[in-house]
Amino acid sequence: MPELPEVETCRLGLQPHVINHPIKQVIIRNSRLRWPIPIDLPKILINQCFTQLTRRGKYLLFTTPTGTLLLHLGMSGRVRIVPAMTPVSKHDHVDIVFDNDYCLRFNDSRRFGAMLWYSEDIQQHPLLVKLGPEPLTNDFNPAYLYASLRRRKQAIKLSLMDNHVVVGVGNIYANEALFRAGIHPLKPSHKVTRVAVSRLVEIVKIVLTEAIAAGGTTLRDFISADGSPGYFQQTLYVYGRGGKPCRVCDNQLIETRIGQRSTVFCEVCQK
DNA sequence: AATCGCGCCTGACGGC
DNA sequence: TGCCGTCAGGCGCGAT
Missing domain, CATH: 3.20.190.10 (MutM-like, N-terminal)
Known part of the structure; x- marks a missing residue:
């Protein structure tokens, strides 16, 4: 995936x-x-x-x-x-x-x-023209995201995964970024504070950049291999770890579904 | 404009 | 061993 x-x-x-x-x-x-x-x-x-x-x-x-x-x-x-x-x-x-x-x-x-x-x-192209900003460019910044989230009442995780808001953040990285930013995935988008939005923007960039860097290590044998996915080389805090202990506080991670997508979070670390 | 749910499709996996 | 049901998930699309 x-x-x-x-x-x-x-x-x-x-x-x-x-x-x-x-x-x-x-x-x-x-x-x-x-x-x-x-x-x-x-x-x-x-x-x-x-x-x-x-x-x-x-x-x-x-x-x-x-x-x-x-x-x-x-x-x-x-x-x-x-x-x-x-x-x-x-x-x-x-x-x-x-x-x-x-x-x-x-x-x-x-x-x-x-x-x-x-x-x-x-x-x-119709498939591209309505897309939101690239997450790794300066068009994706705290002021932009805050303004964008203010109009939305849906869960922050859904907004983060919405291509109109920002492109390229799928289910795995949405889970990971929200954990690392300390934001509860079900929090209504317009209730995420300015400070938290800033942190989220920064974390999304870091998480994606780290993963690209990890992927780079598999480039050497790109010709023959189907390079193993980069995210396996990245420490996953929550994705695929429902019911297991939080890596930060040891509390049991919650697994639920948001918008028919598997969602894992820590109710202690994410508010 | 925002939001919600549907469906495309195959492989992996668990239960019997 | 085999069969069957369930789940996984990006994302466009139509309905509201």
């Missing part, structure tokens, strides 16, 4: 292998992802190069001179760079083959992912 740090790690790992390598073949074995892969994608991409690989939220954006390939990994999506001759495995849905006979291979068992083409300004 890639969160922003995994997507960023993926971007950094892919970059040297996909930029400025002419594409000679595109193989679509299964086009039924969240939305169908455009049928004419091979025709569009062949003989082009990706000139840039960027990220917006959890979307990877492969720029070409004629448009942008948009890739989302959903829950189970993985991309690897492998020799084009490598035998395919179950759920290997797409190969983008470069002229050096390596290919970008997309595998996605649950098919929540997406691969789309957009020939206009990608930032205006």
